[in-house]
Amino acid sequence: MSEFTPTESTLSDLLRRDPRAEWIARNRLHPLHSSVVSAGQGEVRGPSGLLRKNPHVIGFIGPNGIKRIDRANLSAAGLNGKKRAGEAKETQLPLHIVDNPDGYIMVVADMIGGRLTGHDKDILGLAHQLVGENKAAGKGSIAVVLVCFGESKETQFDLAGVDRLLHITGQEFEGFAPEARLSALMQVEAQYKPVNWLFPDSIHGGTDLACRLASRLGERPATQAWQVTASNTVSRGASGSRDISRETPRILMLMEECANAIEDTRHQVLDLAFDADAVETGDDYRLIDQGQIEVDSNAVPLAEAEFILSAGNGIHNWDQFHAVAAALRATEGASRVAVDDGFMPRSRQVGASGTWVTARVYLAVGISGAIQHMQGIGQCDKVVAINTDAGCDMVKRADLAVIEDSEAILDALLKLAQEHYLSKEQEKSDAA
Amino acid sequence: MPPKVNVVSLVSVGRHPQSGRSRRAEQDGRAVELGLKLSKKSLTVVHAGDSQEPVLRQYAGMGLDSLTVLPQAADGDALPVLVEFLKNSKAQVVLTGVRAESGESSGMLPYLLAEQLGWPLVPRVAEILTIKEGAAEVLLALPRGQRRSVIVSLPFIATVDNAAAEARQTAFGPGLRADLKVLNVESVTDDAMATWQISAAKPRPKRLKVVKAKTAADRMKAATAKPVGGGGKVMKNETAAEKAQAIFDLLLEEKVVR
Incomplete structure (x- = not known):
């Protein structure tokens, strides 16, 4: 429909x-x-x-x-001739409506940082391909359901192709909770009997959850699948050296770029009825999460660091910069100028002839943003700029830009970070 | 570390990514290394497959006295024999790689073992810190070099990530001299696999950059426009403390400062 x-x-x-x-x-x-x-x-x-x-x-x-x-x-x-009116008017994409679906395809998203990843969007696109094939085969209409756990900051579910949303929140599903999540998925399975379960084959927990569900249901999944139709699935095997072609199983773990993301339709994003309290959260969970532990942030390779504090020509007090990076637990980066001037090692350079970084948050201090540097931070989610020049390219790119001398801001940031971690420690010692 | 922890490391035949020759599998080698670190004396290294495989000597060359083999045909299913073996053994910790480098390499074996034995499974372990009083504290390897500490009750199954300590060098002579215990078990055929078509991997098509602009002016704009985030918040006139607070709030919201 x-x-x-x-x-x-x-x-x-x-x-x-x-x-x-x-x-x-x-x-x-x-x-x-x-x-x-x-x-x-x-x-x-x-x-x-x-x-x-x-x-x-x-x-x-x-x-x-x-x-x-x-x-x-x-x-x-x-x-x-008459002037073209309303040319700049934003085009409203057509709405894809699914009423009373005969079945569901569940897409369990990674939602790193509470937002859909490119991988998740590709899988939603694949789910709609499967829906189309099922419809052509006369198997009725199927709704694509996004299943996600924990906090969500995503605002564009409708453009990503989510017909129904199953947002499972609750303290027990936060952090590392594969057993609680598995029992929630088991309840979804019992309640909706989905046509397919699609998972991202990723190190962010998608593979783990999919394997748990498959072994609990006793079904043989396809892992590292990259070419999927309603009838046939091609997946990689033998560490990527073989292609295995088989009938499409019900549980699929999909590689990146397995299909194109949805682009030209809007979707309904209706909430699907699900009682999170009714999930059998057994007290017999045998994995107890102790939380993430601190790692030496400068030992993390720059290319895969999550949070980078990067210094450029606008830094004058280098001791202060290193202190702030240590206090914020940030990995240090640098622009070419800072490296050429000998303040930072070459291995810390971000951008062309340095490292292309993938940080979720990139805090650029005193970097005006040469195009070679901007290329290097192209994949960063959030960019924060501290600069004295309001017209520089980095400020234009930044999600949050602060026009001020770097020394004053870094000083205030240092204090805030120290206070934050002190109060954290205080809480811990109080609780103990 | 108490000496009385029975560790079983499951090993498979690896595949060199460039030459394609069989080798000691990367993660399985790390699983053996972790097992050796936990308890050298009570470590059992188990392979389900061909007992004549020369690669097994590479594992044995890591300083093992013996190696247990559950003989299986090439199209055999390792799961039933391993479940049977682990049920009868007194294993408390079972270590495997995340994914095998040959066969289906689905990574499902540890999960199926855990399900059938009723044991908990810890995915992608980087290190096992302590084992005491029936529980172990393990470090999980998260993406981006992060670590998570998890407490799990014994017995458990753990898959060993590439972030774990590298496998030690293997010695040729001791490897040849090591004892290969070949147990007498039934070979179970994997029927589902017989219906699959397996071929050499085709290179995946590269995703093309599709130009969606409808007019020439749009295309020109897309080709020449500078990458601009747009809609960014700019703070000019506030005090330094307010600005720093705004930055810090963003860091907290993104959970990079925890």
């Missing part, structure tokens, strides 16, 4: 050209030329009855601010 409503456009908004009028306007020898060209303007007669021409209205200001006179009168033809 999907239905596409076309974008609304009235006939009056359309640009209607008059090719004959345009042709006459181009041809200055045409007997009707003067009347066609002056049609929109009307002639002005002076007090003595002479035809007057206003020299100031001739021509127009071109894109570089220079006055241009259109002697060939090419633009006059445009005057006859």
Whole structure:
């Protein structure tokens, strides 16, 4: 039951050209030329009855601010046609509606940092491919359900292709909780009997959860699948050296870029009924999460660091910079200038001829953002800039930009970080 | 570390990524290394497969006195024999790699073992810190070099990540001299696998950059536009403390400062 409503456009908004009028306007020898060209303007007669021409209205200001006179009168033809209205109007994508679905495809997303990853979006795209194939085979309409755990900051579920949303929240599902999540998925399985379970084959927990579900259900999944249709699945085996082609199983773990993400439709994102409290959260969980432990942030390779504090030409107090990086538990990065000047080692350089980083948060201090540097941080999610120049490229790229001298901000940040970790320790010692 | 922990490391035949020759599997080698570190005396290294495989000598060359083999045909299913073996052994900790380098390499074996034995499974272990009073504290390897500490009750199964300590060098002579205990077990055929078509891996198509602009002006704009985030918040006139607080709040919200 999907239905596409076309974008609304009235006939009056359309640009209607008059090719004959345009042709006459181009041809200055045409007997009707003067009347066609002056049609929109009307002639002005002076007090003595002479035809007057206003020299100031001739021509127009071109894109570089220079006055241009259109002697060939090419633009006059445009005057006859109606102007295109509402060109800048944002196009409303058609809404994909699924009422009373006959079945569900569950997509269990990684949701790193509470947002859909590119991998998740590809899998949602694949789910819609499967829905299309099932529909063509006359198996009724199927809704794509996104199953996600914990906190969600995603605002564009509708554009990613989520027909139904199953957001399972609760303290017991936070952090590392594979057993609690598995029992939630088991309840989803019992309640909805999905046509397919799709998981990202990723190190962010997707593979782990999928393997647990498959072994609990006693079904043989396809892992590292990369070419999936409703009937056949091709997956990698033998450490990526073999292709295994088989009938599509119900549980699939999919590689990145297994399909194209949804681009031209909006989706409903209706909440699916699910009682998270009814999940059998057994007290016999045998994995007890002790939380993430601190690692030496500078030992983490720069290319895969999660949080980078990067220094550029605007840093004068280097001891303070290192202290802030240590206090924030951030990996240190640097721009080319800082490295060339000998303040940072070459291995810390970000950008062209350095490292291309993938940090989730990139805090650039005193970096104006040369294009070679901006290429290097292209994959970063959130960029924060501290700079004295409000017009620099880094400020334009940044999600949060602060216009101030770096030393004052770093000083305040250092204090905040120290206070934060002190209070954390206090809490811990109080609880113990 | 108390000496009385029975550790079983499961090993398989690896595949060199470039030459394709069989070798000691990367993660399985690390599983043996971790087992040796936990308890050298009570470590049992088990292989389900061909007992004539020369790669087994590479594992034995890591300083093992003996190696247990559960003989299976090439199309055999390792799961039933391993379940039977582990049920009868007094194993408290079972270590495997995350994914085998040959066969289906689905990574499902440790999960199926855990399910059938009713043991907990710890995925992607980097280190086992302590084992005492029927529980172990293990460090999990998370993406981006992070670590998570988890307490798990014995007995358990752990898959060993690439972040664990590297496997030690293997010695040729001791490897040849090591004792290969070949147990007498039934070979179970994997029927589902017989229906699959297995071929050499085709290179995956590269994703093309699709130009979605409808007019030439749009295409020009897309080709020449500088990458601009857009909609970023700019703070100019606040005090330094307020600005720092705004930055710190963002760091807290993104959970990079915990």
